[in-house]
Amino acid sequence: MVDTQLKIQLPRALLALRLGVFIVMLMWTLDKFVNPSHATGIFANFYGVEGLGDALIFAMAVLELVLVLAFVAGLYKRLTYGAILILHGASTLSSWSFYFGFSNMLFFAAWPMFAACYALYILRDADTLMTFKRSQTL
Numbered sequence: 001m002v003d004t005q006l007k008i009q010l011p012r013a014l015l016a017l018r019l020g021v022f023i024v025m026l027m028w029t030l031d032k033f034v035n036p037s038h039a040t041g042i043f044a045n046f047y048g049v050e051g052l053g054d055a056l057i058f059a060m061a062v063l064e065l066v067l068v069l070a071f072v073a074g075l076y077k078r079l080t081y082g083a084i085l086i087l088h089g090a091s092t093l094s095s096w097s098f099y100f101g102f103s104n105m106l107f108f109a110a111w112p113m114f115a116a117c118y119a120l121y122i123l124r125d126a127d128t129l130m131t132f133k134r135s136q137t138l
Contacts (some may be wrong), residue, residue: 014127017116022072024113025084029068032061046094074131077124085117 032039036057043049071080092114099114120127 010123010126011129014123016073016119017120017131018074018127021084021113021120022068025064025068025071025088029061029064032057032064032074036061046091058088064125077127077131081117081121081124083120085114088114088117 017130036054039061040052040054043052067080067083070076071084088110092110095107095110098104
């Protein structure tokens with residue numbers, strides 16, 4: 001009985017995680033289109049990359065949008081789920097100074113999402129609900 005429930009519930013739970021991660025990543029992506037100067041400031045303050053122009057931010061946003069859409073569709077899971085895990089992991093770890101003290105508690109929300117990204121990556125073969133079948137190839 002437990003195996004039957006798990007076979008039904010696990011794909012549902014993974015779909016919920018994938019949709020939740022997708023929403024956050026989509027908002028980050030849309031922010032680059034709508035407010036490229038915000039993204040420029042983030043790259044300068046958190047990653048030490050200065051002088052990114054709007055055209056480069058826009059190009060990055062286009063690539064990120066392709067990645068995020070492929071991720072939510074369940075395409076090329078090893079590649080897309082892995083890229084989302086790495087991107088979010090880099091974002092989470094680059095904010096290390098905010099984890100000391102209690103100056104901005106919102107930064108701690110990155111850790112459960114990082115855990116969700118990790119869970120999706122390691123359970124990617126079980127994430128089958130509302131995905132494309134050819135996603136198993138990469």
